[in-house]
Ligand code: HEC
């Protein structure tokens with residue numbers, strides 16, 4: 001009997017600890033911004049919706065208390081709502097008030113929003129790798145897709161690094177006929193052509209290596 005009581009108490013304690021972690025621990029600013037659907041209507045930094053205004057620069061013009069008041073009572077700042085164009089039609093949209101958000105959570109959310117525009121947020125935007133920029137600049141992208149972006153005349157290169165070696169890729173760029181003597185049958189607008197990739201003989205050795213290393217990294 002004692003054993004069962006012990007197990008029951010243990011289970012209860014475990015459930016309590018787990019659920020309290022979810023329910024009471026205050027999540028981070030970015031998590032709260034998602035949890036309360038702010039992100040569905042507002043862009044903050046580099047992601048979010050466009051129904052409401054972009055909040056990425058709001059810390060410059062609005063105080064912490066103003067932002068907090070906006071969360072609870074948007075109608076005290078915006079009496080009739082804001083005109084917003086969605087799919088070509090203009091609507092008057094009002095932000096819903098979030099009256100049930102606990103005070104401490106609203107503080108945390110407002111503090112997070114107030115940090116924008118933040119240096120941290122700007123740094124989190126990664127500059128694309130040099131190989132990727134050359135891939136665009138040298139127009140490889142006109143014929144090749146990587147992760148859904150680019151043309152369809154040549155093969156999709158999103159995973160080319162999985163099967164091809166660095167030297168194979170370099171050879172392909174400089175002299176594709178070594179690998180594909182007659183070209184590859186490709187359907188463009190319903191007609192099938194034998195397409196040979198153009199040679200990129202003019203490309204400098206370092207540029208060649210940078211592009212090839214970038215492609216080799218695509219697994
Ligand atoms: C359903 C869409 C929607 C949701 C969800 C939403 N908002 Fe808004 N928000 C708006 C609209 C629309 C406005 C423009 C003011 C108005 O007309 O009410 C606005 C305005 C604001 C502004 C003032 C912007 C400015 O430039 O003056 C802040 C700050 C803000 N919202 C924060 C939040 C926060 C924080 C959340 C999440 C707790 C949130 N919003 C959720 C639609 C939304």
Ligand code: HEC
Pocket residue numbers: 135138139140141142143144153154155157160169172173176177180182183184186195196197198200211215
């Ligand atoms: C005019 C279209 C075109 C352009 C521009 C082009 N390619 Fe290609 N590419 C092809 C075609 C077509 C193939 C298929 C093989 C062949 O016919 O040569 C191919 C094949 C490849 C392959 C081998 C893919 C595989 O899985 O076999 C690589 C790697 C490649 N291209 C890289 C590049 C790079 C890097 C550039 C830019 C410097 C580039 N391509 C520019 C059309 C093009």
